Structures are given as structure tokens and as C-alpha cells.
Amino acid sequence: MGENRKIIMPRLVTSKLLHRQQLHGHGSVSEVSSVVEENLGKRPLNVHKDTFVYRLFTSTWNVGGIAPSDDLDLEDWLDARANTCDIYVLGFQEIVPLNARNVLGPTKSCISAKWNSLIEEALNKKERKEGAELNQESTNSSAVEGSMQGEGFRCIGSKQMVGIFTSVWVRSNLRPFIHHLDVSCIGSGIMGCLGNKGSVSIRFVLHETSFCFVCCHLASGGKEGDVLLRNLDVADILARTWFPGRATQELPEKIIEHDQVVLLGDLNYRISLEGAETRSLVKAKNWAILLENDQLLFEFSRGRHFEGWQEGLITFSPTYKYRHNSDQYYWCFDGARGEKKRAPAWCDRILWRGKGLKQVQYETCNYRLSDHRPVRAVFHAECDVSEGAQK
Template sequence: MGSNNFIADINPDSMEMETMMESRPSDNINISKKNSTAPQSINHQIFAGSWNVGGVSPPEVLDIQEWLRPNHINPPANIYVLGFQEIVPLNAANIVVRSENRKICEKWNSLIRAALNDPDSKNNITQDFRCIISKQMVGILLSVWVRSDLCQYIRQLSVSCVGCGLMGCLGNKGSVSVRFWLHETSFCFVCSHLASGGKEGDQRRRNANAAEILSRTTFPPGPFPNFTTKILDHDRVIWLGDLNYRIYLPDATTQYLVEKQKWNLLLEYDQLKVELMEGHVFEGWHEGVINFAPSYKYYKNSELYFGCDEKRKHNKRRAPAWCDRIIWFGKGLKQNQYDRGELKLSDHRPVRAIFMAEIKNVSMTNIHVNGDQTSIIEHKLQLLCFDHKKIQNNIYQRT
């Protein structure tokens, strides 16, 4: 179910090619040892957010700054990775036809753009974030936004979709994944909606969905040997979404502990925590400390959990749970924040995490091409368009 049919502010192919062609290689190439630098790294903050919006189309007046920019401060990150689930109702027509509802995607992207690029009210500083990719599969939407001055350093941007819902392949459940290189560090972001259900054994279906996503997600191999093609091949990986894991307790007990805000006790029975500890899923992955209330299940436009209002009758009771999660894999990621927003559009609350990501700097090793500096990685990309042997022989002769 891989696809390159996506929308973005900037054509990813043109972003890459423009940088590739800035300095046209010629015979006048040499490596400058005098100006080469020791390996360096830079840090960028990454905001990862996930929200199951319950098939509700967002009103034009919906203000998502509370989620993306708490207290209306400057955006706390340089890269925003926003995943949504159920942006359309998961009915038979949407699942089987798998039509991409461009209008609903544009609505969400318009709200994101307004929230990120709204001037800082204190300093009147206008930000410039651009959507580098936005991809939908049925109800899943993954939208990635980058500060405009960083766009030129992004390479090998691609997407991969995996459906593991009805019949094991339809897109009512599954994932949309995005990968790219920033400078000389590879990133992969996975937005997923795993199997639902609070019955005994449902957690095994969620585990199976996660394993399917890891095994079936593939990206184009790229121009170099051993290039990243699978999720775990990348340097920094963040997985977000409605993972749907519940709590191993009777509903009444869960409700009581939620009312008392006994998060530590509840987390001892959280399915994802238990499955992680027992090695059944996400081996080697990490999750930050949870100090916030369960994100599911609420009455819409309410602060009440489903089933807590005695005036409303229900055929089903849905105990609160931390269905919406953000986890990560790999070194070079430090989580600085993990909490939730309080938007009430759906029966889920959005969650967010802010990471500090270590990134290999593009200036780690310098090559001079006609007097212009470029990185080893950029130069390798340039070589694709020209005569390999001639240029390489010239480099060896001059060094």
C-alpha cells in the first residue's frame, strides 16, 4: 500500500534537485584539509503529536494552538510531526473505496498552518513553517511541518502506507510512515491506528498489527549501498498514534482509580507497559513517564469520561485508557515533554511530546567544488548526474 500520492507546500523532488544542482561538479574538485572540521552535531527540537478526532470534521473556528503552542508562545520546535486518526468516519464506503478526501486534509492543514505561523503575541515575531509532506490513508493522516530555513537540508523524502484492518489489508487500521534525511541523519515517523477492543486477547491483535507495520513498511532504497529501507534502519524513529492499548483491570476499578488520579497504580496494569516489559511488542523502544490522565474515552465536547454520567444510558461501558501514545527508538533522542492537550472535539484528547534530536551537521566534512563548500552527502548526490570515475580519479590525484 505504499504511495507517493501526497500533498505538500514544497515539491520534495524539486527540493532535493535544486540543492543537488546548486554547485555543478567539474574537473576542478579538491578536498580541503585545511578547512575540514572535526565531526560536529547540532540539535533540533521535534514536536510529535497524535489525535484521534473520531470522524468529526473540524470547524473553521477550531483553535489548535492550545495543543501545538501552549500559552501562545513561539512554536517550541523546529519540526512538527502531527498524526491524526479517524479524520473520516470508518464506514464501509471510506474503507473499501479508500478515496483520499483532499478537502478534509486541507482543512486540517489549514488549521495547522494558522496555528504554527500565527505571530508571537508578545514579540510580534512571525514564524514560517511549511508542510513538506501530508499523506492520508482512509482515516489516518500524517502531516510534517518544517521551519522554512531547514527545508533545503532535507533529502530522500518518501512515504509508505500499510493497511492491516479488515481482511488483514484494508486501511481502517494500519499506518502511514514518512522518512527523510535532515543534514546527515535519517528520521522515520510512524503514525498508526491499531486494532481496537477491550476484550481478553485484543492486545495480541494490536501486537500483531505493530509487527506487521514493522515488517511491511518499506521505502525506496536510494542511491547508496545499505540505504535505509525499513523503519528500524533509521537513526531516529518516533512512533505515534492511537495504539488502542487498554488497562488490565475491571472497568469499575479503573473508573475509581481515574477519579482518584492514581496514575502510577493504573500504569502497572496498562497493557502497553505490560506487553513491553514481557517482550511481546516494541522490543528496544522507549516511552516517557506518563503524568497525565487517560486520553480516552470522553463524551464529545465534555470533560466527563464515557459512562460516568448517570443520566445517560449506554449499551457499552468504555473504561478510560491511555490509548494515544508516543514512543521512540534509537539513540540521539531526548524527550523533554510528554503530556496531553485539552481539545474536546472528539472522544479522545490529543497527546504531544517534544524531543531534542541530535543531528550530524552538514559541515562535518567539507569538499570544495569550484570554490563552493558542500558536504560529502550532497556531493554523492551530485555524482549521480555526472561521470563517477572521472571525478573520483581527479579527487585521488589532487589528494
């Protein structure tokens, strides 16, 4: 006999109702932890399973070495006012300029801390406002604190490698069901090992489903042959990234062994057309012909380096290269003599693989901080929970 399974709620249910189901269904945190520890990685027969569906927000943004201002509002980027997502995975590239001092010197953690502070402010602004209103109406401080702990977001892990920075946030009431959080960094830049290019990966297990998020910055360049360097970077990251397994657990050690995987970042794939032709097609918004010549989609069709990976339909403008603080592409302006006017391209991408992961949104967001536009994707992510974990 196979597994008996039921979906707790339809995929389109709101997050708040879903969390109420979870909180009322589960026993104590220690009880749930013991069940997850005992059954992690196993799929026994004749076990009733429930499936919880979470909304997962992912986004990549190359910020071009520009530090955020103190008043930068990230609510629109994170769609925080809607308050419909349960997990946020945010990947940055070039949070510091990629000069020799930053590549070879100590990490400037103050920049990543500032980004995390702005993210926290955007995600929890609504909860703080509601908490302040509740505080005015009630003298019961524990009630106010409880409301914040239930619906607010907290960072469960973040990691910076030179300019690559990954930050993961979850609803507070989801944190007790997250286990085995690990980080792995791979440098593939100068000399094939420095961190000006490469990846920062964060993995964890939610209930009984393993997730891995890989934030990449691949080799740049629009010359013939540069696409091969990007392909080699991807192969290197997938081969060298390793998470420490445990003898008593059947935990994934490699990226593609996880149940659900999202790879996001400035992948730097360009459009294989002459610059003048690319610019003409961009001006006409002829995305169809441009996408026919997109290097990453071509690699998908060849099925060599991206077998098993998926990407949503691209319906947005190329994400690079914009003039700072402008909606115009860089080539529209007169630059200094000898300055390269790079043709537009969809450099910033989000790919995924795994059963139970369904993309429901894929788009760009109109922030003008850098020469890249942030790209975001929302998924419905199914997580297995054995019936025994709810008793």
C-alpha cells in the same frame, strides 16, 4: 582514530540562535546537497563532525470522525505562540468516520486539506502578524517576503489513508537540508489489509541523520485476546513497511533501520482490570496502580514486540474515552440502553528509539473535539553534519 565531533550549541539554546549558526555556517544549497548525497549513510574515519540540535514536536490525535470547524484554533495544541520548535510531526486517526463508504470508497482529501490549512494558520500566525507590521513600516516588499521565508513553517509532506493522516512541517530555512522524503502506507484493518486500521509512515534525511515517523491506528477492543491483535498489528507494520532504497545510496529501507524513529498514534492498549475497578481508580486519580496494569507497559516489560523502544513517564489522565465537548469520561453519563460504557485507558501514545533523540516533554492537551485527548511530546534531536558541508 575515531570521529572528531563538536556540538555546535548547547541543547537548551533557542531555535532562532541555532538557525543563525546554521545559515551563516553553510555554503550554498547545491554545495550542501552534493556533500550530503556523497556521504549519506557513511561514517568515515578522521572526519570532523558537528552536531546540530533541533526541537522536534510530535503529537497524535484521534478526532473521532469529526470534521474541524473553520474557526478551530490549534495554537494551544501546537504551542505555536512559544515558537520554539523546528519540526512538527502530526498524526491523526479517524479524520473521517470509519464506515464502509469511507473505508472502501475514494479518499476524502478535502478533510485532510482542511486540517493542513488550520495547522498552517496556527504555525504561521505570528509570522504573518510580524510581516504585516513590517509591511506597514517599510515599502521594501522583498524584505517582508524574506522575513517570512526565514522563520515561517511549510509542509514538506502529508499523507492520508482512510482515517489515518500524517502531516510534517519544518521551518522554511531548514527545508534545503532535508532529502529523500518517502511515504509508506500499511493497511491492517478489515481482512488484514484495508485501511481502517494500519499506519502511515513518513521518512526523510536531515543533514546526515535519517528520521522515520510512524502514525498508527491499531486494533481496538477491550476483550481478552484483543491485546494480541494489537501486538500483531505492530509486528506487521514494522515488517511490511518498506521505503525504496537506491543502489548508489545506503539509505534505510525498514523502519527500525533509521537513525531516529518515533511511533505515535491510537495504539488502543487498554487497562487489564475490570471496568468497575478501573473507573474507581480513575476517579481517585490513582495512576500508579492503573499503569501497573497498562497493557502496553506490560508488553514493554516482556520485551517481545517493543524491544529497543522507549516511552516517557506518563503523568497525565487516561486519554480515552471522554464525552464530546466535556472533561468528563463517558461512563459518568447515562447512555442509551445497550450502549457500551468503555472504561478509561491510555490509548494514545508516543514511543521512540534511536541515538541522539531525547524526550523533554510528554503530556496531553485539553481539546474537547472528540472522545480522545491529543497527546504531544517534544524531543531534542541531534543531527550530524560533516565539517566539509559547512565550507
